[in-house]
Amino acid sequence: MILTTTDTIPGREIVETIGLVRGSAVRGAHLGHDMMAKLKNLVGGELAEYTKLLAEAREQALDRMQAEARARGATAIVAVRFASSDVDDGAAEVLVYGTAVRVG
């Protein structure tokens, strides 16, 4: 499945617009990771535990969006956008959405 942030796919024709598809995921770090991240926050630098947490949520949200598009017969998703919000301390929420289309 083609995923793109642009509205069109060069060289491919959109033959049908299926509609909005989206996926979201909220994931939490376990207590050990949370504590290490808090300690690292005292000295600065990358909080790798939270980088990983956000990446996990991003990949899961992407997969959910693709699964919805696939179930609706899409072959590509255009105009993909990411959003995030703060649900809880130590948790990462990622929402990804786009327009499912069928390309020729």
Add this chain to the structure above:
Amino acid sequence: MSPPAPSRDELLAMAFVDDELAPEARAEFEQRLAREPALRREVSALKDLELLAREAAPKELVEHEWAALAREPAQRAALGLGATLLVVGVLALATYGVYFLIEAPLPPLLRWPLVTVLLGGAFLFGAVLRARLRTLPHDPYRHVRR
């Protein structure tokens, strides 16, 4: 010696993860997934590989340093000792809490609600932990690094 040829189920699982099954075959495979734990494990393992393959970006320099640090005895000792002391301290405090709850001259109307709250919390935590451990093998995203 060449590796054994993949079974029909392994081929189906690969096609499922790679999104190559026709809609009818996919629906049929999803029905089997709901019934067959071995098939779910096979798909989970393939999904793990697929997620690893997505991480095509080369390693950053700092990652080599993190890996070197993780191998250093001093760093390992500090982390191990810190974690052990923390766990021992928490267990000691919890033991004292239970002792206090039993022995302290608390009015029954305070003691029993406290016991109920603690037991309720312990049961809920146990249920959450059990659910996490049960679903962990089917959570490929735990391998995502960045």
